[in-house]
Structures are given as C-alpha cells and as structure tokens.
Amino acid sequence: KGIASDMLGALIDRLDQGPPRRLFAGTDSDNRASQRVLEKAGFMRDPLQEVPGRIAFTRPVGGKIGMG
Secondary structure, three states: OOHHHHHHHHHHHHHOOOOOEEEEEEEEOOOHHHHHHHHHOOOEEOHHHOOOOEEEEEEEEOOOOOOO
16 A cells, blocks of 8 residues: 555655664565565665575665755
8 A cells, every 4th residue: 555655755754854874674585565665765785784584775864954
C-alpha cells in the first residue's frame, strides 16, 4: 500500500532540513520488499555493515537548509 515508503519519505524530508548526518537501516536478507523501500528512498547498500542474514543500507541526510 506504500505506507512504509510514505513514512520513510516524510522522515527523510524532515531530516533533510537539519544538520548533515547519516541514516543506517537493515533488513533480513530475504526481505526484498523492505530492501526495495530503502532503495527507492535513496539508501545504498553498505556491505561493510552487513552480518550473515542481514543486508545493511546507508543514506546521507541533512545540510540542505535554505536550498529550496
């Protein structure tokens, strides 16, 4: 239904108004739906943070005050 995508998008929009920081997220390795939500929200896979059975993602936010 897109609820997770909408909520994540709203969170990122809000955090983009603040200081620069990095978000971290993870899913079970077989949870393609959640992985797709993160990818659509601009998260990139972060193999250095992964552990067996989990896929890790990261995304920068913030530092965009006054940019639109």
